[in-house]
Amino acid sequence: xxxxLLLGGLSMGNNPIEFGSISNIxxxxxxxxxIGLILIGVYAVLMNFRTxxxxxxxxxxxxxxxxxNLDGLNCDSGCIGISKFSDGKMSIPxxxxxxxxxxxxxxxxxxxxCIDRLMVGDLVGxxxxxxxxxxxxxxxxxxxxxxxxxxxx
Amino acid sequence: xxEIINIIMLNPLGSMGLLFFFGVIIASLRGWxxxxxxxxxxxxxxxxxxxxxxxxxxxxxxxxxxxxSNIFLHPITALIGGFLVAGALEAAGAFRAAIDILERTSRTxxxxxxxxxxxxxxxxxxxxxxxxxxxxxxxxxxxxxxxxLAQRRKSSILASVVVFxxxxxxxxxxxxxxxGGIGMVGEGMAGSLKIPGIGLGxxxxxxxxAIMLITGVTMLSISFVYRILPDESLVKAEGEAEEKVExxxxxxxxxxxSLFVFFITIAAVFILQPPIPIQTILVILVIVIMxxxxxTIQDLIGGVILHPIMAMISGxxxxxxxxxxxxxxxxxxxxxFLAETPLGYVGVAVLMANIxxxxxxxxxxxxxxxxxxxxxxxxxxxxxxxxFSQEVIPILLVSFIIxxxxxxxxxxxGGIGGIGEGNLGTEIGVSGKxxxxxxxxxxGIAALIIGVLGPI
Amino acid sequence: MRIRMAYSVKxxxxxxxxxxxxxxxxxxxxxxKFYDRGGILGxxxxxxxxxxx
Numbered sequence: 307x308x309x310x311l312l313l314g315g316l317s318m319g320n321n322p323i324e325f326g327s328i329s330n331i332x333x334x335x336x337x338x339x340x341i342g343l344i345l346i347g348v349y350a351v352l353m354n355f356r357t358x359x360x361x362x363x364x365x366x367x368x369x370x371x372x373x374x375n376l377d378g379l380n381c382d383s384g385c386i387g388i389s390k391f392s393d394g395k396m397s398i399p400x401x402x403x404x405x406x407x408x409x410x411x412x413x414x415x416x417x418x419x420c421i422d423r424l425m426v427g428d429l430v431g432x433x434x435x436x437x438x439x440x441x442x443x444x445x446x447x448x449x450x451x452x453x454x455x456x457x458x459x
Numbered sequence: 460x461x462e463i464i465n466i467i468m469l470n471p472l473g474s475m476g477l478l479f480f481f482g483v484i485i486a487s488l489r490g491w492x493x494x495x496x497x498x499x500x501x502x503x504x505x506x507x508x509x510x511x512x513x514x515x516x517x518x519x520x521x522x523x524x525x526x527x528s529n530i531f532l533h534p535i536t537a538l539i540g541g542f543l544v545a546g547a548l549e550a551a552g553a554f555r556a557a558i559d560i561l562e563r564t565s566r567t568x569x570x571x572x573x574x575x576x577x578x579x580x581x582x583x584x585x586x587x588x589x590x591x592x593x594x595x596x597x598x599x600x601x602x603x604x605x606x607x608l609a610q611r612r613k614s615s616i617l618a619s620v621v622v623f624x625x626x627x628x629x630x631x632x633x634x635x636x637x638x639g640g641i642g643m644v645g646e647g648m649a650g651s652l653k654i655p656g657i658g659l660g661x662x663x664x665x666x667x668x669a670i671m672l673i674t675g676v677t678m679l680s681i682s683f684v685y686r687i688l689p690d691e692s693l694v695k696a697e698g699e700a701e702e703k704v705e706x707x708x709x710x711x712x713x714x715x716x717s718l719f720v721f722f723i724t725i726a727a728v729f730i731l732q733p734p735i736p737i738q739t740i741l742v743i744l745v746i747v748i749m750x751x752x753x754x755t756i757q758d759l760i761g762g763v764i765l766h767p768i769m770a771m772i773s774g775x776x777x778x779x780x781x782x783x784x785x786x787x788x789x790x791x792x793x794x795x796f797l798a799e800t801p802l803g804y805v806g807v808a809v810l811m812a813n814i815x816x817x818x819x820x821x822x823x824x825x826x827x828x829x830x831x832x833x834x835x836x837x838x839x840x841x842x843x844x845x846x847f848s849q850e851v852i853p854i855l856l857v858s859f860i861i862x863x864x865x866x867x868x869x870x871x872x873g874g875i876g877g878i879g880e881g882n883l884g885t886e887i888g889v890s891g892k893x894x895x896x897x898x899x900x901x902x903g904i905a906a907l908i909i910g911v912l913g914p915i
Numbered sequence: 916m917r918i919r920m921a922y923s924v925k926x927x928x929x930x931x932x933x934x935x936x937x938x939x940x941x942x943x944x945x946x947x948k949f950y951d952r953g954g955i956l957g958x959x960x961x962x963x964x965x966x967x968x
Contacts, residue, residue, distance in 0.1 A: 332734075332735065335739060336735070336736050336738070336739050339540075339736070339738050339739045339742045340532075340536055340736075340738060342742070343536040343539045343540055343543075343738055343742070344532070344535075344536060344539075346539055346543070346760070346763065347535065347536075347539045347763075347768060349760070350539075350760065350763040350765055350768070351765065351768075351769075353760075354765045395549060395554070395595065395596060396545060396546070396549050396554075396591075396592045396595050396596050396764075397595065398595055415591075415764045415765075415766070416591035416592070416594060416595035416764075416875075416878065417589070417591055417764050417765075417766035417767065417822075418766070419877070419878070420591070420821060420873035420874060420875060420877045420878060421498070421766055421821045421822070421872070421873040422495075422873065423494070423495070423873050423877075435757070435760070436755070436756075436757025436758075436760070437755070437757055438757065443495075568952065568953065568956070569953045569956050569957050569960075570951075570953035571945070571953065572938075572941055572942050572945055572947050572951055572953040572954035572957060573938075573952075573953035573954055573955075573956050573957030573958075573960070574953075574957065575941060575945060575954075575957070576937060576938055576941045576954055576957030576958050576960075576961055577957050577960060577961055579941070580937070580961045580964075580965070583965060584961065584964045584965060584968060586968065608945060612945070612946050614946060617945055617946070620944050620945065621945075624941075624944075664926055664929075664930070664965070664966065667965040668929060668930055668933045668962075668965065671933050671934065671937045671958075671961060671962070671965065672933060672936065672937065672940075674937065675936065675937045675939075675940030675941060675944070676940065678940060678941060678944040678945075679940050679943060679944045681944070682943075682944040682945075682946075683944075722968065725968050726967055726968055729967075729968070908929065912925050912929060913925075915923060915925050915926040915929060
């Protein structure tokens with residue numbers, strides 16, 4: 307926080323901060339916001355690297371949505387049927403079976419579902435970030451270490 | 460043919476850059492570069508590295524400043540701010556409140572058709588920085604209404620009509636978004652030429668109106684031409700599941716308030732045009748929603764989706780490298796040569812504006828950012844040719860931007876259409892063609908609006 | 916701060932016209948009559964929201 311304030315002050319140049327001037331205060335606030343957003347972006351990138359390269363646990367996708375058993379549905383790989391979906395949520399809940407056969411619910415961003423082409427059976431890494439469990443496709447390194455292929459046991 | 464060879468030989472480094480860029484894009488689309496080994500964004504970063512090495516070998520090393528100066532921080536920080544707003548709205552339950560409002564709307568004189576018209580356009584109304592935010596949040600509502608309509612009208616295809624109309628709208632909605640949309644970069648470029656009426660936000664309305672019509676055309680083409688039938692059992696199960704959830708869930712008043720505050724803020728920004736950067740306004744909005752909706756910081760960070768940010772940055776980086784080695788000069792020379800054929804400048808402009816849909820990437824920002832300088836230079840070339848006025852520059856930019864924004868829908872590399880296809884149990888990739896038809900029409904409409912009415 | 920007066924007539928007229936066309940397209944694609952008031956009203960509301968926001 308101190309660094310951000312200092313950087314905000316430095317960005318105004320060599321003039322000292324005049325607290326009586328609204329435009330100077332606005333400039334400081336704008337600079338702080340700008341730098342803060344960049345730092346958040348850097349943090350997001352670092353967290354992403356962490357979830358991809360150093361996930362806390364490795365598992366396989368068992369189903370999409372909050373419910374494990376999708377009885378009566380034809381939901382082969384490629385389907386992201388969303389029975390009991392979390393409405394109004396940007397992230398998509400996924401049931402993941404971990405190495406110890408326990409099942410947890412993790413969140414995956416809608417971008418990862420499509421761009422990473424996640425399907426039932428894929429090897430994924432899960433990481434707890436705050437009060438969420440984030441899911442990412444497992445990196446090649448983990449696939450080699452685990453000695454498993456995607457969608458095969 | 461000899462002319463083309465002369466153009467290439469005049470700047471071999473630039474020509475190679477162009478070749479590698481399009482080569483990587485096409486190879487990724489054709490599956491020659493497996494996406495699970497080397498995703499297209501990473502492939503483009505590697506291409507930049509390769510071009511830097513080639514530039515050194517040719518004796519014209521790329522200055523790192525040329526690349527970094529092309530990374531525009533304004534849209535990137537606006538995008539991050541937009542994601543924070545999205546995270547706050549999600550955590551406060553605002554999207555859930557929006558679904559509830561839609562259901563109440565269906566019981567008014569608007570009925571189902573009116574509610575569907577509003578639902579399928581919600582992504583553009585909300586104008587989130589990435590269409591997938593609303594696609595994920597509101598797809599249950601799209602399926603619910605599709606299911607209800609299919610039941611009442613006894614026509615299962617209506618589920619596809621509603622869902623894919625919604626999907627294509629979501630795909631395109633990142634173009635006009637004031638929260639770090641693709642359009643901001645084009646507005647900045649065109650604004651630098653001091654063309655009257657062009658500034659930040661000047662492309663939004665034309666794009667939004669064009670997206671409305673893209674949505675309508677896509678829905679019509681699915682209903683009458685492409686006839687994409689969903690898996691009825693899947694739609695029935697999901698629709699009934701959503702109906703059950705509707706009956707059980709209580710929505711807190713703060714969710715509605717958050718939604719209201721969001722809309723009021725965006726409207727106020729456009730009406731009052733305060734001398735405060737959009738980023739600051741977004742952060743203030745986030746703080747207000749956090750207080751109202753009892754949202755934590757972790758909820759906000761969870762809203763930051765990395766793929767669009769990385770797509771934007773990789774697009775900027777490759778664009779910087781291509782600019783530095785003169786690839787865009789080669790591109791413009793080739794286009795000028797093509798303009799002397801029966802295609803003419805207009806034909807060339809149509810081709811270039813539709814390149815993103817011809818080569819659809821999983822995120823429109825990849826090709827949007829990478830080729831934007833080339834489109835801008837083409838516009839300047841056309842304006843300087845004596846046949847066109849300076850207005851051709853914003854016309855070309857808007858058409859390209861809307862095409863790029865929407866192009867992620869039909870992308871075979873994991874486009875947003877996959878969300879709809881997966882949820883309806885249809886064949887993968889089947890929704891590509893109707894979306895492309897809608898996008899082509901919408902591109903023309905956006906050009907028409909700017910050309911005839913100016914930036915409205 | 917200045918109040919933006921160019922929430923122009925052009926903008927609203929274009930948006931409402933586009934909304935009406937959208938409404939007609941939605942009505943037809945959903946199998947309703949093209950002049951069904953629900954779809955047309957819905958389209959007009961969408962046009963207005965897009966113009967305002």
